[in-house]
Amino acid sequence: EAQVTQNPRYLITVTGKKLTVTCSQNMNHEYMSWYRQDPGLGLRQIYYSMNVEVTDKGDVPEGYKVSRKEKRNFPLILESPSPNQTSLYFCASSFSPKRSPLHFGNGTRLTVT
Amino acid sequence: AQTVTQSQPEMSVQEAETVTLSCTYDTSESDYYLFWYKQPPSRQMILVIRQEAYKQQNATENRFSVNFQKAAKSFSLKISDSQLGDAAMYFCAYRSHDDSGGGADGLTFGKGTHLIIQP
Numbered sequence: 001e002a003q004v005t006q007n008p009r010y011l012i013t014v015t016g017k018k019l020t021v022t023c024s025q026n027m028n029h030e031y032m033s034w035y036r037q038d039p040g041l042g043l044r045q046i047y048y049s050m051n052v053e054v055t056d057k058g059d060v061p062e063g064y065k066v067s068r069k070e071k072r073n074f075p076l077i078l079e080s081p082s083p084n085q086t087s088l089y090f091c092a093s094s095f096s097p098k099r100s101p102l103h104f105g106n107g108t109r110l111t112v113t
Numbered sequence: 114a115q116t117v118t119q120s121q122p123e124m125s126v127q128e129a130e131t132v133t134l135s136c137t138y139d140t141s142e143s144d145y146y147l148f149w150y151k152q153p154p155s156r157q158m159i160l161v162i163r164q165e166a167y168k169q170q171n172a173t174e175n176r177f178s179v180n181f182q183k184a185a186k187s188f189s190l191k192i193s194d195s196q197l198g199d200a201a202m203y204f205c206a207y208r209s210h211d212d213s214g215g216g217a218d219g220l221t222f223g224k225g226t227h228l229i230i231q232p
Contacts, residue, residue, distance in 0.1 A: 033220075040224055041224060042117075042204060042222040042223055042224040042225055043204065043222040044222075045220065088156065090158060092158075101148065101160050101163055102158075102160075102220065104150075104157065104158035106155070106156060106157050107156040107157070107158075109156075
C-alpha cells in the first residue's frame with residue numbers, strides 16, 4: 001500500500017532533550033516536506049527536500065533540522081526542543097514539487113514540557 | 114507571497130443538506146493549483162478535490178464540487194447530501210505551478226473551517 005509513515009504518533013518530552021521524528025515513503029517520491037499544524041494557524045512548512053541531499057528551509061525552520069540521505073526517508077530533528085515546538089507535525093511527499101498532490105503521513109503529536 | 118483565507122472558522126449543517134465552504138486567495142500568478150483537504154478527528158490529511166487554474170471546468174468528486182472563480186480568486190467547496198462522516202476540519206490550499214528556480218513547493222494553507230454535521 002502506498003503510504004507515508006511517520007513515527008511516533010505521540011511523543012512527550014522535556015525541554016532540551018534531543019528527539020527525531022521519522023518519516024518514510026514507499027512511492028519513490030522525489031519531493032518530501034515537513035509541516036507543523038497549530039490551532040488557528042493552519043499548516044506551515046518547516047523544511048522541504050527536492051531530492052536526496054537537497055534540503056531547504058520553509059516558512060518556520062528555526063529550531064529544526066532535517067536530512068535526506070536516502071530517497072525514502074526524511075527525518076525531522078529537534079536538537080533542543082522547547083515548549084513552543086509543541087505541535088502536530090506532518091510529513092508529506094509527492095512526485096514533483098508542484099505538479100502532483102501531496103501525500104500526508106498520519107501526523108505526530110509532540111508535547112514539550 | 115500568496116495568501117489563502119478561509120473566513121468561516123466553523124460551519125454547521127444538517128445531515129443530507131448541502132453546505133458551501135468558502136476560500137479566497139491572493140496571487141499574482143496566472144497558473145496554479147488549488148486543493149481542498151479534509152482532516153477528520155483521526156488527524157489524517159485527505160485530499161478531497163483538486164483544481165488546475167487553467168481549466169475552466171469546475172472539478173467534481175462524487176458529492177464534492179468546487180466553484181472556481183478565477184477573476185474573483187475564489188475557490189469554494191460544496192458538499193452535497195452531507196453525511197456524518199463529512200464532519201472534519203477542511204483546509205483550502207494553494208500551490209504554484211511554477212517549477213522554475215528554487216523555492217518551496219509553494220503550498221500555502223488557509224487556517225481551516227471546522228464542519229459540524231447535525232444528525
